[in-house]
Amino acid sequence: MKHNVxxxxxxxxxxxxxxQAQGGSVLGRNVRYPGGEIDLIVKERDGTVVFIEVKTRTRTDFGGAEAVTADKIRRLRRAxxxxxxxxxxxxxxIDVVEIQSGTVRIFKGVEDGAC
Incomplete structure (x- = not known):
């Protein structure tokens, strides 16, 4: 398997x-539909279903969150x-989780694509 995968x-x-540590339960991982994929689907304790785009980077010159473009959000919305x-x-x-060089940032509620 490739390194990036x-x-x-x-x-x-x-x-x-x-x-999960915050009480959520995973409903799905890498859920694919024509036109889009959802990295992670979690149901929070209050019943909110969170669709999560995860961006993992080993370098800091181009952040993961910046890779979530308006087009990516459109494809995610289709899925x-x-x-x-x-x-x-x-x-x-819709949340974006950025994991970059061991640091985790969570951007909650990015329905409009702004991280």
Missing amino acids: LLGKAGESHAAQIY IAAWLREHHVQQIR
Whole structure:
């Protein structure tokens, strides 16, 4: 497996652990639909379903959060819409988790693509 794929999977696992430590439960990982993919889906204690884009980087010259473009958010929204057609939930949120050189930053509520 390629280095970047392994790095991404490790980052997604780390992000899942963070949300689980806060009482969340993982509903899905790497959920694919035509036109988009959701890295991580977590249900928080209050029932909010969080769709999470995880960006893991080993270098600091270009941050992970900056890689989440408006186009990436559009593709993520398409995948979320497909997931929501199969699962009926009331509260949702889109988060971006950036893991860069061992530092974790969580950007909550990035529905409009601003990290």
